[in-house]
Amino acid sequence: MVVSKQVRAVVVSPAMVQQRAADLVKSDARILLLRARPEWSHGDVSVGDATVRVLPGVSQLAVLDILDSLGEGEQAVVLTDRVAEDLGDAVLARAYRQEVELPDEWQAVPRLFPGATEVGLDLRRLDWAGTALLDHQPPGGWPRSPAPAVTARHAIGSLLSHVLGLGAATQLDDVLLLITLGQRIHGQSWRLVDERLRAHVIDWVEKEVGKPAALALMIAERNEHITPLAVGLVLDVLWPEDGSPPTESQVAARVRAEGYINGKAVPVDGAKGLARLAKAAVLRLEVDEKPELGIALQQAEALLDDLGWVDGAEQSSVLKPGYAARVRDLAACLTAGEGVEEGLARVHAHRDVAISHAPAMAVRLHRWLATEERGAVSLAADLQQQIDDGAWVDAAVGAVWHGSDDPAVAASYQDLLDRVRTRRGKRDESASSRLAEVNAGDDSKALGVERILEVVVDPWRRSSTGSLLVVMDGMSSAIAAGLAAEVGRMGLVEWVPSATQRRQAAVAALPSLTNVSRTSLFCGEVRLGGAEDEKRGLATAFPGAKLFHKNDLRSQGGAALPQDVVAAIQDPSVPVVGIVINAIDDATHKSDTSAWQWNLRSLDPLRALLEAAISTRRAVILTSDHGHVVERDTEAMSVRGAESRWRPVATGPVSPGEVLVSGRRVVAPDDQAILLWREDAHYGSRCAGYHGGASLAELTIPVLVFQAAALTQGAVGWEPAAPQVPLWWNDPVREAVAPSLKPAAKPTKAKKPKAPSMGDGLFDLEDLPAQPAPGGGLVERVLASPMYADQKQRAGRAALDDVTAGAVLRSLVERGGRAHHDTVAAAAGIPAADLGQVFAAVRRLFNVDGYGVVELDSDGVTVRLDERLLREQFELGDG
Template sequence: MGGAVTPVQPAAIRRKVEAWLAEPDGVPAIALRATPLWTADPVLSIDGTAVRVVACPTPLAARAALRDRAEDERLVLLTELTPDELGDGVLAHLSLQTVRSVDPWDLVRQMFGGVNLDARLVRDGRWAAEALTDHRPAQGWPAPSGTVLTREHALRSLAGELLGLDPKQIDSAGLLQWSTDALAVQRVAHLPAAVADGLTNFLVEIAGLSAAPVMAAVRAGHGVDAIPLGLLTGALWAPAFSAEVPVQIAVARTRLEPWFGGDRLSDASAAAFRAAAEAWLDRAVDAGHLDEDARPMLRRAEAIAAEIDAMPLLAESAVLPTGFTQRMRTFADALRLAVPAGGQADPAAVVKAQQLLARSEEHRAADPAVLETARMAVRLLRWLAEPDPGAPATLADALHRQVREDGWVDRARLDIFAGDVDPQLAEAYQLLHQAVQVRRSRHDDQFAGHLAHATSAESPPGAMLRVEDVLDRVVQPILDHGQRVLLLVMDGMSVAAATELAESITRSGSWLELTPGGGARTGVLAALPTVTEVSRCSLLSGRIAVGQQAEERKAFEVRYPSGVLLHKGNLRAGAGAAFAPDVIAALQSPERQLVAAVVNTIDDALDRSDPGTIIWGQETIRAVRDLLALAQDRVVVVVSDHGHVVDRGPEAVSMPSPSSENRWRPATTPAGDGERLFKGSRVAKAGGTVILPWREELRYGPRKAGYHGGASPAEAVIPLLVFSAGNDQAVPGWSGAPVASPEWWRESLQQSGAAAQPSRPAKRNGSRRTSPAPQFEGALFEVVELPAQPPAAPAALAPQSPALVEALLASEVYAQRRGTRAPLPDDRVRAMLTALLANNDRVARDTLAALAGIPEHRTGPTITALQKLLQVEGYPVLEIDADGRTVVLNRALLIEQFHLESS
C-alpha cells in the first residue's frame, strides 16, 4: 500500500467529481487518492446526478462497491491503494483506469476556468487552495480578467466571500464596519488556523496594519468589540508613550491581551488600529449617527477600560468622553496652581494652564461650552499675570480702562462665575473668581472715587463723553454731515455685553465699526443714580432729567421734530411681521434723518432671566438684527443708558435702606464699606445727594438676576459703538476700528521666557493702556480727515524689525513685485512680517492686525494683499492655517523666493 495521504476535504471531493462529470468518458466510477474515510452524506447530488461516495481501504471493498452500484448512480472510491493493488478488474471500471489524485491547485485552476496559476499564489501555501475549494460560492468564483489567476484576484475573491464584502472595496473602513455585524463575524471566527492566518496576512496587505488587531479580536471571540478596542488603543498606545511606557500603561496593555487572543499589539499596528477606529467614529458622527452608532461604541470602549482597570488612563484618549473629563480636571489642577495668592500670576504657571487647555481643546468629545468657560479662565489668568498699573489719574482714564480692559474682564468673569458642574473645575473657577475680584474691586473703588469727586466738584467733562452729551456731540455731527442715523438705545447694556454685540454685528462683514480717528473705543458716563428713569431720560433729553417714556418722547420730539423715537410697544407688530409698517416706513424714509429705538432685551433679563449666561448678540437680541436689516443706508450709533451687575448668589450682601431701590439709597445714614456719597447736579434723585454702592455684591432691594443704579464702572460706564454698512469714511474724523480686544484676551503667553515675563511686545506708545482719550472738545468731528490708506503700523515696531525684513524690502524681487500690484505701504509690510517673525512665524489674525495697526475690517484684505505680494510663482510663502484664524509664514520659502540671506 502507498504512503499516508493528507485527508481531503469533502468540498475538494465534490469539486473533483464536478470536473469528472463534465468529462465525456461515460465511465461509471472514479477512484480518488484520499484517506478512505467519509462521514458526510454518502450520496451527493451534482447537477441532478446521484453520486455515491464509498471509502475503500481494501481491493475487496472496491469490488463490492462496484458490484452494488445502482444503475442510475455514479461511484466515487476513496482509497489509498495503488492501481496495482486494486487490480485490472477494478481498474477496468474506473475513469482513466487509474487512481486519480486530488490536487487542490488543480481544483483551483478548474474553479477559475482552467486558467494558469500565479506562482505567488501557490507559494502562499495549501491553505489558500483549500479555502478557495471549501468556500466556493454557489455561482462560482469570478473569472480573472486574463489567462492567469493572479494572487490578488484569488485572495480578494476569497476574502470577499468569507467576509461578505465587495472584494474591490475591502479596506480598513470596510473591515471595521464589517466587525459590527455579529453574524458575519461569527462565520469567520471559527476558520481553521491556517486559513485565518493566511486571510489575516492578506488583509494586512490590502487594508493596512489595522487588519491584524481586528482579526485577532475576531479569532478571540471579541470581533464585535473591534471598534471599541481600537478607540481604547488611543489611550493605551498614545504617541506620548513611544519613548518610555509608564508602568500603569504597560499593565493595562497586558490586561488587554486576552481580547486579542493573547497577542500583544505592536506600536505600529496599534497606531493604525487607533487611526482606523477614530476615522470610523468621525464618519459615523458626520453621517448623523452619533446616538445610534457612535455613542454605543464609545460607551463600550469605556466599559472595556473599566474591566481592565484602565479608567484613570483615559485622559490619553482624544475621543473617549471620560478622556475629556480627565483632561479638564488636569487643567483645573493647573488653574488652581496658577491663581495668585496675591499680586500677579506666575507666567510660567499660566503657560502650563494654557498648554493643558490646548490639550483639552484637541479632544474630539470636547464640550464647546465647557471649553469656552475654560478659555475665559485662561484669559483672566493672563490678565492677572500682567502688572496692575497704578490708579488712573482722571475719571476719563478710569472710564476708558473699563471700556478697553475691565469690561473684557467682566465678560470673562461672568462665564467663570456661572461655573461648571464638575466639582474640580468649579473649585478652580471659584478661586480664580476671588483673585479677579480682588483686583477688580480695587479698580471699582478707584473709579468710584474719581466719579464722586468729579460729581461733587462739578468738573467739566473735557474730552470725556457724558450721557447727556451723546445727542449733541455724537449724533448731531453725523446728521450735520448729511448722514441719516439709527440710534439704538440698548437699555441696561454693559461694556461686557457690548463687546459681544459688536462682534456679532461685524462678524459677517456687512457692518464695520468706526472709532474716532481709527483709535480705541471710547465710552460714555451715565447719570446718577444709574437707573433707567434718570440716565435714559437724560440721554434722550440732552440734559440731566428724570422721567418715563412720555417724558422721553416729549423731550426727543422737541429736539428732533422730524425724528422718531420707538419704544418697545412701538416696535411690536402683528403675526408674521417683525415690525409695524410705520416703523419700517420711518427707517426707510429720507425725511426721517434720526430714528431712535429703545431695545429693552438686556434690561428685561435683569428681572426675569439670567443675564450673566446669555451671549448678547444679534441671535439673542432679534430686534437689533431686524433693525439693522432695515438700516443699511444709515450710520448706526449703539449706546446704552447704563450697565448692570449680576446677582452674586450666596456672596451677595443685602443692606438696609429706607427705600426699595436695589442699588442706591438716600443719604439718611453715612456711607459704609463699599459705598460712597455722591452729590451734585448730575445726581437726579433724592435732592441731588445719594449713597451709591461701588461694590458689586451689595444690594438694598429684593433679589433679582441683575441690578443697576450703583457707582461701579460696570453700571456707570456706557459703551458707545458706531457702525457703517461697509463705508469706513462715512463719518468724518472716524475710521475703521482696530481690533478692540486687549492683548491678554487674544494672545497666549509663550513658553520661552515665561518664567520672567509674557513674550509679547512691550507696551508701546499708542497701546490701549497709554493712549489718550479721543478729543471731543466742541464738535466731535473737528478732526483732520484720514487719508484713504489706513495709518501705518505703530512707529515703535519699525526699529525692531529684523534684518531679514529690511533685506526683503530692499530686494530686487520685492521691488519688481511691489511695482506690479496695488502696493501695501512698506511700513505695513514691515510691521506684519516683524510681528510674524517675532512670534515663531505664526500669529492669530486679530493679533497680527493689532500689532501691525490694521483696522479690524481690513484685516482680511490686507493679509490677502500680503499673500499676493509674497507668493512668487504661486508658492505659499504666507498662508492661513486650517483653523481659519492663524496666519503662518514659511520663513525658508520667503528666503528662497526673494534670494535673501538666511542669517
C-alpha cells in the same frame, strides 16, 4: 483487464457547481462532467426556471446509469474522480464539450465581477481567495471591477465588507473598519465567518491595509462585549505617543492586554498604530454623532480598571478622566503662577476641550493680571479702558464663575476670581471718584449718553440711507464684546472713530437706571421719562424718525418682524429707526444670568433687524442705556429707601464702597444720590442682576457702529475697525509687549477730515501712550534688505506698504513667531474686513520663492513666522 485509474480530486464548492450548471442549461448536452470528489450533500441546483441535478459518478457504469435515469429535458452535473479514459466514448460523447472539466475556480472568478475579464496576479497568489469568493457570492453579485483584471484589493475588500454585513459595495477604510467592528451586528457577523477564512483575511489585511486594521479584526473575533475601538483607546495610554518610560503598573497592564487581542505580545508599532486609528475613529464618530462612541469610551475606562491600571485613564487625550486630570493640572499651574500656557495647551489637546470655556477663560484672566495696569487720567480713559479690556475680563469672569465641580479646581478658580475682583474694584473706585468731573461740566472728553444722537447717530444717518438705532436695555460692555463678533459674521463691518481706532464708549446718566439713562439718550438731555417721552425726543432730534418699543415688536404669525417696523426700515424718508430690545434688562430681574451666553438667538428680533438694515443699506448703531452687574454672591445691604444699587442722600451718610454724586447729570432729589461702586453688594432684595450704581460695568455704555460690507464709505471721522480684542485674549503675555490702546501707525495717506463734534470724544490723542517697537532690529533689517526691495518690486501695485508690513512682522517677532490673526491685526491696526487681503499680501512679500516664511497654521487662526527661514531668505545671517 483494464484497471481504472482514480485521480486526486478536490471538494468542489456549491458556487462552482452553480456556475457550471448555468452553462449546462444553455447547451444541448445531458450531463456536465466535473473532476471532483464524488460527494454532494447540497441537493439539486436551480438555474432560472430549470432544475439541474447534481450526482456523484464513481465509475463509467454509474455515469451511464445517470444518463439512463434522466427524464425528458433533464440535465445533471456529475461529480467524478475518474479520468476520461475510464469513462470511455459512450459517456464523453453525451457530455458537455465531450470532456471532463477540471474545476479551475479562477476561471469562474472573472464572471463574478461585472467588467472583469481576468484575475489579477495579486489575487491569484491568494490560493484561498477563489473558493471564498465563490462560496460567499452575495445574491446581487460582487461589485463591478474598476479594471479588466480583478485586483485583490477590490475582491478581498468586497469580500470583507460582505462578510461583515455591510454590503459588498461598501468602500472600507481602516477607520470605518474599526468603527464597524464595534457595532454588535457586524462584530457578530465577523465571528460567524469560518475560522480559516478569518485567518486568511486577517493576514491579507495586515499586509495590504496595515497592522492596526489586522489587530482590530483580531480583537473583534476574540471579544464579543468589548469593542476594538475601546481596546485601541486603552492602547493609546499603554503605549503613549510621547514614548515616556512606563510605570510598573503600566507594564503589567500591557501584559494583561494581550488577552484581549490575540494572546501574544503586542507589537509596539501595531499598538501605537491602532491607538492613532482609534483617535481618528473618535473624531469621525463625533462628527456623525454616533452612539457607539459613548459606549466605547465607557468600555475603555472599565477595561483599564480590569487591567489593574485605573489611573491610566487620566493619561488619555480622549477619555473623560484625562480631561479632568488636565484641568486639575492647569488649576495647579494657575495657583503656582507657572507653566500656565503649557497647561492650557494640554487641556486643548483633549477631545473634551469644548465641554467648558472655563479653563481658557481662567488663563485669559491670568494673562490679564500679568499685564501692567495703566493709570487712567480721566473718566473718559476709565470708560475706554472698560471697553478695551474690562469688558473682556467681565466676560471671562462669567465663564469661570461656575467653572468646575472639582474642589481643587474650584478653589484655584476662586483665588483667581478674588484677585481679579480686587483689581477691578480699584478701577471702579477710581472711576467713581471722577464722576464729579462730568457733573461739574469739566471738558473731560467723556461722551454722555445724552449726546449719542448728536455725536454718533447724526453723522451716520447723514452718511448713509439713514440709521437703525438699536438700544438693548441693560447691555453691558461684556455682552457687546461678544455680540460684535457674531454681528460681524453677518456681512456687517464695524466702524470706529479714527481718532482712537477703538470702539466708542459713553457714560450713563445717574443713577444708571432705564427711566433716566434711556430717556436721556433719546431726548438728548439728562432727564426722567418714559416710552412716550422717548418717542417724542427721537422725533424731535430727527423729524420723521420712528421709535419702536417692546410691545411694538410683537409680529404677526409667521413674520420675523411686524410690518410697520419693516416698512419704517425700508422707507428712505425715515432718517432714524429706533428699536428698544428689553431682553437683557428683563432677564436681570427674573433669571439667573451668571453663566448666560447672550447672542443673536437670545436677543430676538435683533438678527431680523440687522438683515433688514443690510438689505436697505442703513447704518446700524447698537448701544445701550446702561450696563449691569451680575448677581454673584453679592452682599445684601439693608437700607430703608434704597433701590438696588443707589439710594437718596437722605437715607444716611456715605459708607465704604459708595460714592456721593451730584449735579446736572444726576436725576434724584436735590440732584444728589449715593451710588454703590462695589460690584459685590446690593440694596434690597436679591435679583439676577442690578443696575443704578457707579461700577464701570453699569456706567459704561458700549456704542457699536456697523454698516454693510458692500459700503466702503462711512461717516466723517470714522474708519473700518481692526479687531478689538485685547492682545492678551488670544495670545500669551510677553514681557517685551507693552499694552497700548493705539495700534501701530497707519500708512501715510490722505487723512479724512475729523467730524467737528468729535471734540467731545473720549480721548485727546495725547492721552494715548506711545507704541513701543520691540523686535525692531530684525524688522528694520528685513525692510532695508535688497531682497525686500526686490519682493516689493515683484508685487508691483499690489505690494504692501512698509508700515503695515513692518507692523505685522514686528507683532510676530514680539510673540515668538506665533500669534492669533486677530492679535496680529489689532497690533498692526489692520481692519478686520481687510485681514484676508492683507495676509495674502504679507505672504507674497515675505515668502520668497514660495518658501513658508509667514503662513497660517492648520487651525486657520494662528499666524506663524519661521524666523530662521526669514533670516535665510533675506540674507540677514544669524545675528
